[in-house]
Amino acid sequence: MIFEPLQLGPLTLKNRVVRSSVGGRWDNYDGSGTEVRINWELKFARAGVGAIIASNAPIHARGGILPGYALIDSDARIPFWRELGRRVHEHDCAYILQVNHAGRERILPGLTYRTGLSSTDEPEPLNGFPCERMTVEQIREVVGMYAAGARRAREAGLDGVEVAGANGMMPTQFLSSAINDRKDEYGGSLENRARFGLEVVRAVRAAVGPDFCIGYKISVEERLNELLPWLKRGNSVAESVQMCRWLEQAGVDYLHISAGAGFPHPRNPAGRFPAAEVVKTYDTLLSSGRHTFRNYLAFRTWPLSRIFAWWWQRPGRRLGIEGINLTAARAVKQAVSVPVLCTGGFQTASVIERAIGAGDCDGVTIARPLVANPDLVRHFEAGLDRPPRPCTYCNKCLFNFVENPLGCYEEARFDSREEMLAQIFSVYEPSETVAA
Amino acid sequence: MTSAVFQPLRFRNLEVKNRVFRSSISGRFDNYDGSGTEVRHRWDMKFARGGVGAIISSNTPVHPRGLIVPNYAHLDADDKIPFWRELGKGAREYGCKYIAQIAYSGRQRDIPGITYSKGLSSTDRPEPIHGLPCERATVAQIREIVECFAQAARRAREAELDGIEIHGCNGYLITQFLSPAINDRKDEYGGSLENRARLPLEIVQAIRREVGDDFHMQFKITAVDHHNALFPWWGKGTKIEDSVQVCRWLLEAGVDGFHISSGSSFPHPRNPAGGFPIADTIRSYDTMLSSGKNTFRNYLLFRTPPFNKVFKWAWERSAKHDGIEGINLDEARRVKESVSVPVICAGGFQTQSTIATAIEDGFVDGVSMGRPLIANPDLVNLFEAGHDRAPRPCTYCNKCLINFIENPLGCYEQRRFDSRDEMVRQILSVYEPDPVEAMPA
Numbered sequence: 001m002i003f004e005p006l007q008l009g010p011l012t013l014k015n016r017v018v019r020s021s022v023g024g025r026w027d028n029y030d031g032s033g034t035e036v037r038i039n040w041e042l043k044f045a046r047a048g049v050g051a052i053i054a055s056n057a058p059i060h061a062r063g064g065i066l067p068g069y070a071l072i073d074s075d076a077r078i079p080f081w082r083e084l085g086r087r088v089h090e091h092d093c094a095y096i097l098q099v100n101h102a103g104r105e106r107i108l109p110g111l112t113y114r115t116g117l118s119s120t121d122e123p124e125p126l127n128g129f130p131c132e133r134m135t136v137e138q139i140r141e142v143v144g145m146y147a148a149g150a151r152r153a154r155e156a157g158l159d160g161v162e163v164a165g166a167n168g169m170m171p172t173q174f175l176s177s178a179i180n181d182r183k184d185e186y187g188g189s190l191e192n193r194a195r196f197g198l199e200v201v202r203a204v205r206a207a208v209g210p211d212f213c214i215g216y217k218i219s220v221e222e223r224l225n226e227l228l229p230w231l232k233r234g235n236s237v238a239e240s241v242q243m244c245r246w247l248e249q250a251g252v253d254y255l256h257i258s259a260g261a262g263f264p265h266p267r268n269p270a271g272r273f274p275a276a277e278v279v280k281t282y283d284t285l286l287s288s289g290r291h292t293f294r295n296y297l298a299f300r301t302w303p304l305s306r307i308f309a310w311w312w313q314r315p316g317r318r319l320g321i322e323g324i325n326l327t328a329a330r331a332v333k334q335a336v337s338v339p340v341l342c343t344g345g346f347q348t349a350s351v352i353e354r355a356i357g358a359g360d361c362d363g364v365t366i367a368r369p370l371v372a373n374p375d376l377v378r379h380f381e382a383g384l385d386r387p388p389r390p391c392t393y394c395n396k397c398l399f400n401f402v403e404n405p406l407g408c409y410e411e412a413r414f415d416s417r418e419e420m421l422a423q424i425f426s427v428y429e430p431s432e433t434v435a436a
Numbered sequence: 437m438t439s440a441v442f443q444p445l446r447f448r449n450l451e452v453k454n455r456v457f458r459s460s461i462s463g464r465f466d467n468y469d470g471s472g473t474e475v476r477h478r479w480d481m482k483f484a485r486g487g488v489g490a491i492i493s494s495n496t497p498v499h500p501r502g503l504i505v506p507n508y509a510h511l512d513a514d515d516k517i518p519f520w521r522e523l524g525k526g527a528r529e530y531g532c533k534y535i536a537q538i539a540y541s542g543r544q545r546d547i548p549g550i551t552y553s554k555g556l557s558s559t560d561r562p563e564p565i566h567g568l569p570c571e572r573a574t575v576a577q578i579r580e581i582v583e584c585f586a587q588a589a590r591r592a593r594e595a596e597l598d599g600i601e602i603h604g605c606n607g608y609l610i611t612q613f614l615s616p617a618i619n620d621r622k623d624e625y626g627g628s629l630e631n632r633a634r635l636p637l638e639i640v641q642a643i644r645r646e647v648g649d650d651f652h653m654q655f656k657i658t659a660v661d662h663h664n665a666l667f668p669w670w671g672k673g674t675k676i677e678d679s680v681q682v683c684r685w686l687l688e689a690g691v692d693g694f695h696i697s698s699g700s701s702f703p704h705p706r707n708p709a710g711g712f713p714i715a716d717t718i719r720s721y722d723t724m725l726s727s728g729k730n731t732f733r734n735y736l737l738f739r740t741p742p743f744n745k746v747f748k749w750a751w752e753r754s755a756k757h758d759g760i761e762g763i764n765l766d767e768a769r770r771v772k773e774s775v776s777v778p779v780i781c782a783g784g785f786q787t788q789s790t791i792a793t794a795i796e797d798g799f800v801d802g803v804s805m806g807r808p809l810i811a812n813p814d815l816v817n818l819f820e821a822g823h824d825r826a827p828r829p830c831t832y833c834n835k836c837l838i839n840f841i842e843n844p845l846g847c848y849e850q851r852r853f854d855s856r857d858e859m860v861r862q863i864l865s866v867y868e869p870d871p872v873e874a875m876p877a
Contacts, residue, residue, distance in 0.1 A: 030867040283725035
């Protein structure tokens with residue numbers, strides 16, 4: 001099943017393995033793209049994934065999660081994305097741009113905008129990142145930015161766009177009953193909370209036309225209170241499924257299932273909380289939010305760090321990491337007729353086969369296991385069920401990327417630390433082009 | 437009469453069109469692995485275009501272990517040569533010389549990066565301010581480092597750059613050997629002044645052997661350590677008499693010019709002399725918390741009144757007393773009186789008449805600038821147009837210095853701009869492709 005083509009609306013993928021949106025701080029601080037990002041994407045394109053979903057591409061400078069990511073906020077950015085798409089296409093791999101506005105989920109706000117925009121003026125609860133409540137006029141502007149970003153992706157010759165509607169990004173901040181506290185037509189009932197995401201999809205569709213692939217990533221299990229029990233839980237699975245039905249009606253070509261009303265979240269990426277590594281890079285965030293210093297003290301203080309890690313790791317222990325979102329994906333798949341992609345720790349061919357065969361999803365998206373083994377699909381092709389040195393879900397990649405180049409930092413996976421560093425630094429080596 | 441600032445400066449192997457050097461300063465514009473980028477190229481061209489006679493590159497590690505923070509282009513391998521060749525070529529198009537500052541940080545590594553968790557030094561005592569850890573270099577390791585300097589110099593020559601500057605100051609490796617307040621060795625590299633000066637002299641000799649006699653080599657030295665500037669109970673470190681002697685030896689070993697700075701650490705209250713911007717420091721210093729064993733203590737101090745105010749007072753005291761612009765001039769003159777090659781000097785210069793007087797009165801032969809050029813990259817062009825100072829001079833607030841860890845290097849003194857937007861625009865301009873109309877014919 002893995003190697004059967006997959007149809008996402010107008011787009012055909014050669015197989016069912018999609019590189020999920022993951023990328024390091026490869027680009028310039030001002031949001032212009034670099035050769036390093038191209039090298040990064042080519043690692044995966046070359047190694048056989050059916051499609052790559054770009055790491056989040058902010059549709060506006062205020063919508064970035066942290067500096068160092070290429071933006072899609074103006075037409076001047078199109079040539080970079082066109083070149084990136086062209087190079088990826090040389091490997092018969094599709095390229096889907098993830099258009100994103102982070103809202104209040106900005107781990108390093110950067111120089112230009114100190115506060116984010118959101119449905120609410122309540123700070124993000126875990127780190128205390130500040131935000132301003134959007135006016136209806138600002139909402140309209142942001143909806144227009146998604147549409148403009150998508151139009152640029154099409155003009156750049158890319159194969160589709162995915163609205164980053166999961167993981168606590170702006171659309172989650174509207175959709176989630178645990179976050180959205182508005183009293184106007186964008187808050188309150190599910191219909192009202194869904195309005196923003198649906199308007200985004202309709203505006204994007206209007207901008208790109210009927211024959212361009214549009215996906216939507218959604219956190220079906222929101223569980224904002226998974227970590228901090230005094231918070232609200234957020235939408236039920238039934239509410240998320242209803243949103244998926246509406247999204248289908250609004251014109252999406254596929255749905256992409258994730259979890260968590262914030263990022264990171266114990267369910268996404270599920271796995272370890274490596275306190276010693278976290279302390280080394282979380283320090284950079286100390287000036288970003290009003291709870292970061294409290295968190296930092298907890299992360300560096302035994303036994304608080306152990307208790308936090310134990311608490312963090314609970315869902316992964318209980319539910320298993322690989323395929324943690326499959327139940328949610330099945331619930332969505334039963335309710336819609338568009339294809340469903342699912343993320344969450346996949347790296348075993350038989351597990352993926354079973355998920356697709358059982359009708360839980362139509363394809364999988366993979367981030368950490370591909371960071372560890374960019375050639376994962378080649379291993380599957382060669383008949384291996386798992387790569388010899390699989391991803392350990394240690395989440396060191398996740399916590400290192402703030403200060404260090406994104407890569408696999410699990411030293412246990414390598415013969416030596418030098419070998420690990422060589423793999424991490426390989427992203428800076430010029431990559432050859434297939435004969436022009 | 438043409439201002440002394442615009443007289444050419446002749447070294448033995450190099451002629452510079454005027455007396456203003458862009459001092460070694462740059463942001464974290466390169467790749468984490470030490471490969472160079474377009475952004476660094478644009479950064480340096482800002483100053484070439486703005487009229488400086490020569491650019492001294494920002495610190496260029498001769499080995500990855502010798503970096504200060506990641507994201508600075510290295511000269512540690514031959515595959516780096518093409519990048520530097522382009523940079524030199526770009527500067528020459530503006531009639532500007534390009535000098536590579538070859539450097540080794542030693543224990544003073546603000547962000548060590550992922551490759552080497554500890555630096556090498558003359559000592560195994562941590563760097564005292566942040567508590568950055570280090571290992572005592574063995575004699576074999578010292579020989580390797582000397583060879584790294586020599587090879588980096590050869591690469592600079594192969595890249596057709598106009599010369600090299602050995603980074604011998606500001607608390608980096610060479611200071612860690614020269615300074616009696618830091619060097620605690622019992623072998624031939626510690627103890628007497630001769631022994632402490634052995635490393636820089638070996639470096640100079642090794643470079644000369646490698647690049648020949650006709651390639652420009654200047655040496656940047658901390659003339660006075662002022663090691664006890666913050667904590668009066670610390671030792672004073674190197675005194676001017678010792679530095680003058682070291683410069684004489686370096687001259688015999690083949691140095692073509694000297695560049696005078698001060699301070700046994702970086703930053704230091706006298707270099708860059710000026711403000712201690714508390715709010716900006718809190719925002720950026722957090723990134724360094726995992727770098728050393730004193731950083732958390734420092735961070736708490738920086739964010740806690742009134743301790744931060746007291747620290748600010750202590751930091752700014754010394755420069756307030758001696759003045760910022762030309763703070764190193766007396767030391768520069770002491771060196772100039774004892775050597776036969778040109779001497780340039782760093783330290784807050786941004787007033788044409790001050791620079792001209794310093795040159796005419798025989799204190800120095802030229803000056804180098806860091807912060808004032810960040811504020812006004814076209815300062816030399818302004819001098820040429822008759823300004824004595826830029827309309828909006830550098831305020832020595834040191835916000836540039838503090839911000840570079842997390843943010844693009846640039847002038848962060850909002851008061852110098854009509855708006856914050858204008859300031860951010862100037863900072864981010866380093867990422868924009870060069871304006872075509874500004875390219876030389």
